[in-house]
Structure formats: C-alpha cells, structure tokens
Amino acid sequence: MYKLKRKSAAIFLAALTLTGCANMGAPYDAQTEKALMSLNGKTSEILIDLEGSQDFPEINYKQYQNAYKAVHLELSNLELRASAIPKNDKTQKQIVLLTKTVKQFEALHQLGFGKTLYGKQEAIKTSRLTFKQALKAMLKLELAKKRGIDTSATTTTEGS
Amino acid sequence: MTKINVEELTKDMALAAKETFGAQWPEIREFAKSEMKLIAEGIVTINKLYALKQVSKQQARLLLEMKKNAAEIIMLSVRGMSELMVEQAINAALNVVKATVNKSLKFALL
Numbered sequence: 001m002y003k004l005k006r007k008s009a010a011i012f013l014a015a016l017t018l019t020g021c022a023n024m025g026a027p028y029d030a031q032t033e034k035a036l037m038s039l040n041g042k043t044s045e046i047l048i049d050l051e052g053s054q055d056f057p058e059i060n061y062k063q064y065q066n067a068y069k070a071v072h073l074e075l076s077n078l079e080l081r082a083s084a085i086p087k088n089d090k091t092q093k094q095i096v097l098l099t100k101t102v103k104q105f106e107a108l109h110q111l112g113f114g115k116t117l118y119g120k121q122e123a124i125k126t127s128r129l130t131f132k133q134a135l136k137a138m139l140k141l142e143l144a145k146k147r148g149i150d151t152s153a154t155t156t157t158e159g160s
Numbered sequence: 161m162t163k164i165n166v167e168e169l170t171k172d173m174a175l176a177a178k179e180t181f182g183a184q185w186p187e188i189r190e191f192a193k194s195e196m197k198l199i200a201e202g203i204v205t206i207n208k209l210y211a212l213k214q215v216s217k218q219q220a221r222l223l224l225e226m227k228k229n230a231a232e233i234i235m236l237s238v239r240g241m242s243e244l245m246v247e248q249a250i251n252a253a254l255n256v257v258k259a260t261v262n263k264s265l266k267f268a269l270l
Contacts, residue, residue: 090243094237100225100229101226101230104222104225108219108226114215115213115216116214118212119212119219126223127223133198133233134234137237138233140237141237144239
C-alpha cells in the first residue's frame with residue numbers, strides 16, 4: 001500500500017515537473033483558462049444529466065441539441081482565440097482534439113450510447129472520465145504557462 | 161473470447177512508446193507509462209462492454225477514439241512533446257497491441 005502510494009506520488013510529481021517548470025512558448029491567457037472552466041461546466045452538465053437519466057432506450061438526443069450547440073460555440077471561440085496567440089500550437093491542437101471528442105460523444109449519444117441500460121451507463125461513465133482527463137490536461141498546460149512567466153504564482157493542479 | 165489484461169497491454173504499449181521517445185524516455189518514462197495504462201484500461205473496459213453485448217461495434221469504436229484523443233491531449237501538455245511525437249507514440253503503442261485486441265474482440269477495433 002505504502003509502495004503504491006509512493007509510486008503514485010512519484011508519477012504525480014513527475015507530471016507536475018514536466019508540465020510545471022517549462023516555459024511552453026506561448027504566454028498564459030486568462031481567457032483561455034476561463035473558457036476551459038466554462039467548457040468543463042457545460043460538458044459536465046450534459047454528462048451528469050445523462051447519467052441520471054432513466055429514459056433508456058429512448059434517450060432523447062433532440063433534448064440536448066441546444067446544450068451541444070453551446071459547447072461547440074465555446075469551442076469555436078476558444079479555437080479562434082488560441083490561434084491568435086503566438087507559439088500556441090499545442091493548445092490549438094488540444095482544442096481540435098477536444099472538438100473531435102465532443103463530436104464523437106454526440107455521435108455516441110445519437111446511437112443511444114449502449115445496447116442495454118448497463119451499456120449506456122458504462123459508456124457515459126467512461127466518457128465522463130475521458131472529458132475530465134482531457135480538460136484537466138488542457139488546464140494544466142495553461143497554468144504551466146502562467147507559472148513559467150510569474151514564478152511567484154505557485155498554482156498547482158491535481159495529478160491525472 | 162481471449163482475455164486481455166491491463167498490465168500486459170500497458171507493458172507492450174510502453175515498450176513501443178519508448179522507441180518513439182528515444183533519448184527523452186528516461187525523463188518521461190513514469191508519465192508515459194501511466195498514460196499508456198489509462199489507454200489500456202480504456203481498451204479493456206471497451207472490450208468487456210463489447211464482449212458482454214452491452215455496446216455495438218460502432219459504439220465501441222467511438223469510445224476508443226475518444227480515449228485516444230484524450231491520451232493525445234494529455235501527452236501534449238508535457239514539456240518537450242511535439243504533436244508529431246505524441247501522435248507517433250500513441251500510434252506505435254496501439255499498433256503493437258492491435259493484433260491481440262482485435263483477435264480478442266473478433267472484430268477490428270484498432
């Protein structure tokens with residue numbers, strides 16, 4: 001148990017060092033950080049709502065279309081902003097990948113997520129974890145830029 | 161269905177990624193291994209759901225693609241990792257377990 005904890009701590013510290021000590025090239029952007037938090041809120045809202053939904057097998061995709069539209073609009077705005085920041089290739093690529101993931105999740109929604117209630121619940125649970133991991137990594141990258149510029153700001157984030 | 165397990169998949173995937181990362185490997189080893197484990201866990205979960213007929217082939221593929229994107233996003237947040245390097249490492253890692261995973265599922269997930 002102690003050994004396992006020590007290993008997890010080592011991985012966590014390695015991740016923090018790798019993401020945290022670097023000057024990533026692009027400057028920190030407060031709007032990007034804010035947009036990422038907002039995206040986390042919007043995607044979580046959809047996922048939590050779906051997790052609690054007992055509408056199987058007819059989970060009404062149409063009911064969620066506006067929520068997906070709002071997520072796509074924010075992603076589009078974020079992509080535009082990220083592209084206007086110099087040396088911001090990594091963040092731009094992450095946004096492209098996140099947009100792709102949202103589209104895939106939407107396609108999964110249109111397919112009813114799973115063939116059974118258990119399948120549906122597990123697919124939503126797995127997707128929620130996927131979004132959480134992706135958004136956390138994007139936030140980590142943005143916060144690392146902040147630390148790279150202002151070393152007195154000792155913001156830390158949770159490990160993956 | 162042949163059983164696949166997280167540990168074996170992680171080990172094979174990390175070995176494949178190690179070759180892509182080359183000289184950078186010692187610096188990122190622990191991080192890369194934990195990321196490979198995340199993908200491996202995803203593959204095993206999807207495999208289990210498909211085997212139990214809980215998800216269709218199309219649903220399984222979408223779940224895997226989402227996992228793959230997330231892994232790429234996570235690895236891009238690491239210092240010194242280029243887009244190309246991350247893409248190559250993930251592709252190499254998936255390629256090395258492709259035969260085992262597809263054989264286990266009896267369809268081309270990867």
